[in-house]
Amino acid sequence: MNNPFENALSQLKRATALTSFDEKFLKRIGHPNRQIRVSIPVEMDDGRLNMFEGYRVQFNNARGPYKGGIRFHQDTDIEEVKALAFWMALKCAVVNIPMGGGKGGVTVNPKELSKGELERLSRGWMRAMADVVGPQKDVPAPDVNTTPQIMQWMSDEFGKITGDTSGAVITGKPLEAGGSEGRGTATAQGGFYVFEALRKRLGLPETCTVAIQGFGNAGQFAAKLWHEAGHKVVAVSDSQSAIRNSAGIDILALIEHKRSTRSVADFAGAETFTSDDVLYEPCDLLIPAALENQIHEGNADRIQAKAILELANGPITPEADDILHAKGTPVVPDILANAGGVTVSTFEWEQNLKGEHWGEEAVFERLKQIMEREAVLIADRAKELNTDLRRAAFVVALERIQEAMK
Ligand code: NAD
Numbered sequence: 242m243n244n245p246f247e248n249a250l251s252q253l254k255r256a257t258a259l260t261s262f263d264e265k266f267l268k269r270i271g272h273p274n275r276q277i278r279v280s281i282p283v284e285m286d287d288g289r290l291n292m293f294e295g296y297r298v299q300f301n302n303a304r305g306p307y308k309g310g311i312r313f314h315q316d317t318d319i320e321e322v323k324a325l326a327f328w329m330a331l332k333c334a335v336v337n338i339p340m341g342g343g344k345g346g347v348t349v350n351p352k353e354l355s356k357g358e359l360e361r362l363s364r365g366w367m368r369a370m371a372d373v374v375g376p377q378k379d380v381p382a383p384d385v386n387t388t389p390q391i392m393q394w395m396s397d398e399f400g401k402i403t404g405d406t407s408g409a410v411i412t413g414k415p416l417e418a419g420g421s422e423g424r425g426t427a428t429a430q431g432g433f434y435v436f437e438a439l440r441k442r443l444g445l446p447e448t449c450t451v452a453i454q455g456f457g458n459a460g461q462f463a464a465k466l467w468h469e470a471g472h473k474v475v476a477v478s479d480s481q482s483a484i485r486n487s488a489g490i491d492i493l494a495l496i497e498h499k500r501s502t503r504s505v506a507d508f509a510g511a512e513t514f515t516s517d518d519v520l521y522e523p524c525d526l527l528i529p530a531a532l533e534n535q536i537h538e539g540n541a542d543r544i545q546a547k548a549i550l551e552l553a554n555g556p557i558t559p560e561a562d563d564i565l566h567a568k569g570t571p572v573v574p575d576i577l578a579n580a581g582g583v584t585v586s587t588f589e590w591e592q593n594l595k596g597e598h599w600g601e602e603a604v605f606e607r608l609k610q611i612m613e614r615e616a617v618l619i620a621d622r623a624k625e626l627n628t629d630l631r632r633a634a635f636v637v638a639l640e641r642i643q644e645a646m647k
Contacts, residue, residue, distance in 0.1 A: 243558050245324035245533050251559040253327075256635030259626050266643045273323055275299040279369035281347065283361045293349050295366045298326035299379055300342040303645035306377055307343030308333055308583060310384030310413075311366065311391075315350040321533070322346045325384075328554055329583065332576040334638035335619070336611050338587045343379050345370070351386050363391045367398040374399070376409035376594060382586045383413040385457070385532070389425070393418040409593035412586035421589035422601035423608070424582075429462035429530075430605065431581015432552050433470070434612035435573060436526070442620055443548040443571050445525050450487075452476040452522040452546065455531030456505055459552040459579065461496055463528055468492040472526075478519035480531070482506035485514060485522060521545060529556035536561045544570060551575040566629055574631035576638065577619055584608055 250271055257267055277297040285291055296319050299307045309329035312322070322344045330342025347366060351359055373379060383392055392414045400406035408419030416422070423430065440447075449472045453460050456479040464474050473489040484490065484505050491510070498508050506513050520527065520536060520543070527546035529535050533555035536544065541561035549565070550573040551557065557565070557572060565572055588604055591597075615637075623633035 243534050243537065244320050245555050246320045246327070248534075248555060248558055249324040249327045252631065252635060253639075255559065256632040257639065259628055259632055260636055262639060262643060266646060269646070270301065270639065270642065273298050273300045273326060274302065275373075276319060276323065277370065277373060278319060279366075281362060281365040281369055283358060283365055285358055286355050293347050293362060293365075295345070295347045295369055296322045297345040297370055297373060297379070297381075298322045298343060299373070300326035300344075301330040301642060302341035302379075303642055304330075304334060304341050305339035306341060306375075307379035308340035308382070308586065309342055309344040310382045310582075311345035311347070311387050311395075312384040313347050313349050313351045313362075313386040313391075315348065317346040317348050324533075325554055328576055330642065331635060331638040332580045332583055333587075334641040335576050335634050336580040336584050336615050337641065338584055338611075340380070340583065340587055343381070344384070345381055346384075359391070360394050363394040364398040367395040368402065371399055371402045374410055375403070376405065376407065376590065380409070380586075380590055381411050382583070383458070387413075389413055389415040389418075389420060392420075407593050407596075409590050412589040414589070419589070419593050421585055421592055421604060422599060423604040424585045424589055425458070426462045426466070427585035427604075427608065428459045428552060428579050428582035429466050431584060431608055431612045432459075432463060432528070432550055432578045433466045434581070434609050435578050435616040436550055438613040438616040439573060439620055443573070445548055448472055449525035450475045450523075451526045451528060452519055452524040453528045453530055454478050454519050454535060454556075455529065455553060456495075456499055457530070459582075460528070460530035461499070463530055463552055464490075464492045465496065467526075475524055476519050476522040477505055478516045478531075479505050481516060483514050483516050483519040484508050484511040485519075486511040526550060529553045532556070534558055536565075538564070541565055542568070544568075546570065549573070550578045552579045554579065562629070562631065572629065572631060574634050577616060577630065577634045580615075581608055581612060584611055
């Protein structure tokens, strides 16, 4: 398995070879400002005490407070969090929002916890981190397996400890707890705006067939958006299985099926097959929306999609990038394609700081403007540098961070 942080550094090296950067800047940008590891005691329902390991990596704050989600996953470790924090710094610079990059996590399988245990763990993470986060310091958000409810518990805990009840310490909260309209769907929505802005340049038809890996927050809303826009979602997977139907899947019915059975398997009118094989479906657009390292040296040549849009963070390894590039399969990189989430998160932070509440239409209008503008700018830069979209996005982001660090 590739180390995600090594992948990130390898991407950095490839991009910075294209144009000149200050040497001292290049040395600094490969290292996080701060890495925090904490032990979180949680009393389990049966009275036992369990210890969990929690993390926060504050990568770079030259452009604003650190910003990035918190992941609860059994495989999460400091290396993964470090890579995700680095990508967040670049991502915020790609969409030009006044935020730096950070990321957090806990090594835990939250599906094995009761609701009470999950709440105590979430509050425990915030208690351990209350000194290092804050509206002007570091503003976390949801990521894999963390929900608006978890954000609300953490926000509440921060308020109890510090007296700051503005909610601006964390984003992705439920609406009634200071959340923003549109935050739930923002990642997929941002990806969709980027897709629309670049569709012709990616060589894709007006109506596309789409395969999606992962059916959580990002994947589910992506399925819904592409489906509602008239594209045909022909295959979808979650961690256990995949389903396919070349005539198109009824996404609203599938969302209901997933809600009631907690799986996409055995959905009526579709064929169930092995989860990982969703990557190899013949389609116009493949959307990885699960975890890192899914497309690697060993399977990249089996991809049949005409283009890939990364809603997940780091789903393609640098070696796979080369194989896809040689095959002529364009990749819209994570730091552009999934930046809608952090953009609307920043809108939420801004609303909390100002005590405002914006309507959904205003949120999406601003999001659309930002995503379209930066997507076109990066595609133009890729053309100018005669390179792929990932390297171009890195160059644009690094130039902006370098400027701020000066
Ligand atoms: P989530 O927990 O809501 O969903 C993850 C989904 O992936 C689940 O359906 C799970 O079953 C599935 N999954 C896990 N392993 C899989 C596998 N091997 N094959 C197929 N499916 C698998 O998480 P999410 O918030 O949707 O995040 C998904 C990805 O998108 C992550 O890489 C995350 O960092 C990225 N992302 C999310 C946001 C956001 O706002 N939620 C923003 C930017 C990036």
